[in-house]
Each structure stands twice: as C-alpha cells, then as structure tokens.
Amino acid sequence: MAPAHPDATPELISPRSSRVSAARRLARRNFRGKDRLFLAEGPQAVREGAAHRGDDGGATLVELFATVEAAERYADIVAEARAAGARVHLASEEVIADISTTVTPQGLVGVCRFLDTPFEDVLKARPRLVAVLAHVRDPGNAGTVLRCADAAGAEAVVLTDASVDLYNPKAVRASVGSLFHLPVAVGVPVEQAVAGLKNAGVRIVAADGAGEDDLDDQLDKGTMGGPTAWVFGNEAWGLPEETRALADAVVRVPIHGKAESLNLATAAAVCLYASARAQRASTGCRSVTDS
Numbered sequence: 001m002a003p004a005h006p007d008a009t010p011e012l013i014s015p016r017s018s019r020v021s022a023a024r025r026l027a028r029r030n031f032r033g034k035d036r037l038f039l040a041e042g043p044q045a046v047r048e049g050a051a052h053r054g055d056d057g058g059a060t061l062v063e064l065f066a067t068v069e070a071a072e073r074y075a076d077i078v079a080e081a082r083a084a085g086a087r088v089h090l091a092s093e094e095v096i097a098d099i100s101t102t103v104t105p106q107g108l109v110g111v112c113r114f115l116d117t118p119f120e121d122v123l124k125a126r127p128r129l130v131a132v133l134a135h136v137r138d139p140g141n142a143g144t145v146l147r148c149a150d151a152a153g154a155e156a157v158v159l160t161d162a163s164v165d166l167y168n169p170k171a172v173r174a175s176v177g178s179l180f181h182l183p184v185a186v187g188v189p190v191e192q193a194v195a196g197l198k199n200a201g202v203r204i205v206a207a208d209g210a211g212e213d214d215l216d217d218q219l220d221k222g223t224m225g226g227p228t229a230w231v232f233g234n235e236a237w238g239l240p241e242e243t244r245a246l247a248d249a250v251v252r253v254p255i256h257g258k259a260e261s262l263n264l265a266t267a268a269a270v271c272l273y274a275s276a277r278a279q280r281a282s283t284g285c286r287s288v289t290d291s
Helices: 018-027 029-035 043-051 068-073 075-083 093-099 119-124 139-152 169-175 190-199 215-221 264-279
Strands: 009-012 037-041 061-067 087-091 108-113 129-133 156-160 184-188 203-207 228-232 249-252
Touching: 018 029, 018 037, 018 061, 018 093, 018 108, 029 037, 037 043, 037 169, 043 061, 043 075, 043 108, 061 068, 061 075, 061 093, 068 075, 068 087, 075 087, 087 093, 119 156, 119 184, 119 190, 129 139, 129 190, 129 264, 139 156, 139 169, 139 264, 156 190, 184 190, 190 203, 190 228, 203 264, 215 249, 215 264, 228 264
Parallel strands: 009 087, 061 087, 129 156, 129 228, 156 184, 203 228, 203 249
Antiparallel strands: 037 108, 061 108
16 A cells, blocks of 8 residues: 655644644634634534535634654545645554544544534525424534535524524534534524524424424425425523524424334434425425435
C-alpha cells in the first residue's frame, strides 16, 4: 500500500499541540459560539462537510484530523477535504481520542464553519414543509428530527431559542450528515417563527399527544396537502399551552396498539412523512423501498 498522503502535515504526536487544543475546545458550546466552528466526526459527516459550501462559496470544512489508518482507509475523503482547501493533519490515535467526543472514534474529526441560515432566508424560499423544534433539549433527538426532515424532503428546519444547540456534537452525529443538506435557522423565538411562517402562507400544525385532531382524520379531510410547518415540543412535557395556542391545528399521532406513546423523533418522522405524502399525492409518492 502506498504511503498515506506524504504531503500532509507531520503527525501530531502530542495532545498539547495548539491545533489540537483549538479543536478540543469546540466540544464546549461557548467556544463553538466564539469561534463559529464545530466538530464533525466520522467519515459520513466529514465527507458531507467537505462537499458543502457556504453562502459565500467558501468551504465549510476547514480542518481535518485523521489517523494514518483512517487516512488510508478513507483516502477519497481525505482527498476531498484537501481539494476543498481544508488543512489536513495526520494524527496519533491519542490525539483523535483527545479531540473526539465519542467512546470509539472512527479516526476522522473535521472542524467546520457554522452553516445555519438566517430565518429571513428560510421565509424567502417559500418552503412547503418545515420542522420547527420548540423546547427540544435532547441533542440526539434534535439531530434525528433533522435527519427525518431531510429524508422527508422538508425545505428547512427551525430551532427556537429554547432548544438545544444545533452544533452539539451529539446532535451533529445524530443528523448523520443531514445537517449539511438543508437550511437550518437557529435561535428564533417560537412566536417569531410561527408569525413569519404564517405570513409566508404556511399552515402551523403542532404535534401533541393530547391534540384534539387526529392525524389520520386530517389526512382523510385533505388538510395536509398545503405548505405545512410541524411544531415539535419538549421530550418530557410536550408543548406549553401558549405555544399550542399559536398553531392552526394541534394534531396527535393515533396510537392503534397498546404503546403508551411515541418518542419525539418517531412521532416527527410519522408527521413529516404524512405531510410529504399528502403534498406529493398529485404526482405520486415514491416508496422508500423503490430502487
């Protein structure tokens, strides 16, 4: 096997390196906000980061740390990172473990620029399907809902100011690269998010287990085919009354079996796909099992 990338920066053998220290501190929210940088771990996230470009055309991935083994195994990703202008460092496993926030690092850790989209730009795009995360505190749930929204074909995701940090490492991992695929607005007060979307002609539907409307009934009535923003609440206590009052409808996912409830990410997937199918009804809906 050929040597791995002889033109890369020499191996970083000390976790005390200034570059390693700068990357390691991005595990903390205050430093992410100060530097406007975040960590993307693993081959999928790094690949997506290397391919992504910001509104200014600049590369999102600015730096990559890779073990020698990972650089050889994922030579194509390292090449993409270098082609995007990222600074590539060959690193010891000790260094990768020091930077990584996972128990079993995969040997690749990227440093990426923030990529959230101004809420005004989301509205200008006249979206037809949006996921609004209001009071969602668990980063794994936030990232998974973002992934579901991406898979369902949503045009945007909005994280309100009461929700978890988009760039929390667990949220980034849970999105499995979807963070780089669709516009995400952050820090928007829920009242502002709802008002802006309504003014853009989007129907606001709050997802709540105690909702007076049933999702099946809404689909049967044909009310889900237009532009829709689903509002999802806190994992433990759902949506507060004042947020539900802002919605055009408060809808529950029907429970046909004996399960007490659905978790947030599962309910979000059901709701988003219901809207996606209704919106595509006139042109047909491709099954996820179709080739």
